[in-house]
Amino acid sequence: MNTAPNSPLPDAFIKFLNDNGLDPSIYTSTDSFPRYIRLKPGHEAKIGEIEAELQCKLNVVGWLPSFYSLPPDVQIANSKAYQEGKVYGIDAASGAAVQALNIAPGDHVLDLCAAPGAKLCMILDILGDSGSATGVDVARHRLAACRTMVQKYALGDRCRLLVADGTSFSLIPFRDSAASKLSNGSTLEKKIDVFKEWTSKRPWKERKRAAKAREVSPLQILEPELIFYGKHSGVIGCTRDELYQTVNDEELYACGYDKVLVDAECTHDGSIRHVQKFENWGWQTLQRRVLDAERTDDLTNLQFRLLSNGFRLLKAGGSLIYSTCSLTVAQNEEVIERFLLDNSSAELQEIVDFNTWPCKIGRIPKTLRFDPVTSQTSGLFVAKFTKLPL
Numbered sequence: 186m187n188t189a190p191n192s193p194l195p196d197a198f199i200k201f202l203n204d205n206g207l208d209p210s211i212y213t214s215t216d217s218f219p220r221y222i223r224l225k226p227g228h229e230a231k232i233g234e235i236e237a238e239l240q241c242k243l244n245v246v247g248w249l250p251s252f253y254s255l256p257p258d259v260q261i262a263n264s265k266a267y268q269e270g271k272v273y274g275i276d277a278a279s280g281a282a283v284q285a286l287n288i289a290p291g292d293h294v295l296d297l298c299a300a301p302g303a304k305l306c307m308i309l310d311i312l313g314d315s316g317s318a319t320g321v322d323v324a325r326h327r328l329a330a331c332r333t334m335v336q337k338y339a340l341g342d343r344c345r346l347l348v349a350d351g352t353s354f355s356l357i358p359f360r361d362s363a364a365s366k367l368s369n370g371s372t373l374e375k376k377i378d379v380f381k382e383w384t385s386k387r388p389w390k391e392r393k394r395a396a397k398a399r400e401v402s403p404l405q406i407l408e409p410e411l412i413f414y415g416k417h418s419g420v421i422g423c424t425r426d427e428l429y430q431t432v433n434d435e436e437l438y439a440c441g442y443d444k445v446l447v448d449a450e451c452t453h454d455g456s457i458r459h460v461q462k463f464e465n466w467g468w469q470t471l472q473r474r475v476l477d478a479e480r481t482d483d484l485t486n487l488q489f490r491l492l493s494n495g496f497r498l499l500k501a502g503g504s505l506i507y508s509t510c511s512l513t514v515a516q517n518e519e520v521i522e523r524f525l526l527d528n529s530s531a532e533l534q535e536i537v538d539f540n541t542w543p544c545k546i547g548r549i550p551k552t553l554r555f556d557p558v559t560s561q562t563s564g565l566f567v568a569k570f571t572k573l574p575l
């Protein structure tokens with residue numbers, strides 16, 4: 186693949202950007218936009234200490250609580266502050282996507298594409314000691330990394346993680362009312378086989394069940410696989426039947442999730458630092474992973490199905506955020522247009538606070554676009570929906 190003159194990007198990528206109406210100049214501003222960290226709540230008094238360790242000033246991001254910007258060349262991974270779980274490496278645009286959910290105490294939140302987990306950790310920090318978060322991802326190894334992150338930051342108490350296909354995932358949150366409704370049907374005998382405290386050593390019976398499922402269909406996930414749950418996630422004390430019981434679409438209006446995040450798989454073209462990695466991985470890999478038209482068509486279908494299923498699992502009056510780190514119209518505005526045509530109970534919502542955020546309005550009013558030039562962040566598209574009552 187050739188490289189365009191005076192540009193570090195290959196011609197094929199420039200063509201991809203042009204075909205999608207994107208301005209290639211945003212990819213040349215990487216060195217000038219900062220890195221971001223989010224401070225773990227409770228460590229506010231440690232800012233001076235962290236600055237001394239990182240040898241740089243942490244600048245408050247005025248429009249996003251707990252976020253700080255730092256120079257782009259500062260690496261945090263080897264710092265004590267990061268290793269001891271006082272700070273997170275997360276871009277401010279990603280933080281805005283979570284902030285837009287307006288999570289309230291007691292909310293039951295579903296994160297349908299959760300791994301590696303930066304946004305899930307922010308959700309759990311906001312929830313504190315109420316409500317619950319369910320993290321789902323189709324990639325087991327990525328969700329295992331997410332589990333490591335949740336544990337590192339001591340956020341597992343109200344969290345459960347399930348390897349599952351987000352386009353068909355169906356488990357409802359474990360509310361008290363749902364619990365009593367479900368327990369009515371369970372016999373005392375079944376109650377004996379209940380989930381006990383989570384341990385990294387899975388019981389023999391569980392391992393056998395998972396191995397058998399993989400044997401039957403190695404490429405397909407038949408049933409969500411629970412790879413972690415905390416003490417107050419609602420899992421302990423319920424039976425498999427209770428946990429895996431699903432309800433119909435109408436019932437979901439009452440007992441679905443309060444908030445849903447669909448941070449969908451995408452071409453990542455807006456994530457400039459991700460695109461830059463292809464310089465080392467080889468631009469051919471970029472061609473295969475990002476630019477391939479057939480793959481992009483499959484992706485837009487996947488995004489539509491993730492958004493549709495996330496919305497199905499939302500309760501009436503709840504909020505859903507759809508975000509991608511692609512800046513193409515095909516993966517954002519066109520997906521949500523198709524979704525709105527298909528779902529008469531979905532209403533696009535204005536994002537509270539957006540007018541203080543350094544972003545642009547998307548091609549559809551009420552949607553937002555972050556990009557390095559406008560926002561000094563990585564690229565991100567964000568749209569918010571609510572579910573109207575039946």
Ligand SMILES: C[S@@+](CC[C@H](N)C(=O)[O-])C[C@H]1O[C@@H](n2cnc3c(N)ncnc32)[C@H](O)[C@@H]1O
Nearest residue numbers: 298300301302303304322323324350351448450
């Ligand atoms: C953009 S990343 C999510 C990043 C994550 N929200 C975070 O903040 O760290 C997209 C994720 O979607 C997952 N994914 C892809 N297809 C999926 C599917 N059908 N169901 C659930 N997750 C899927 C990928 O494995 C990947 O981890």
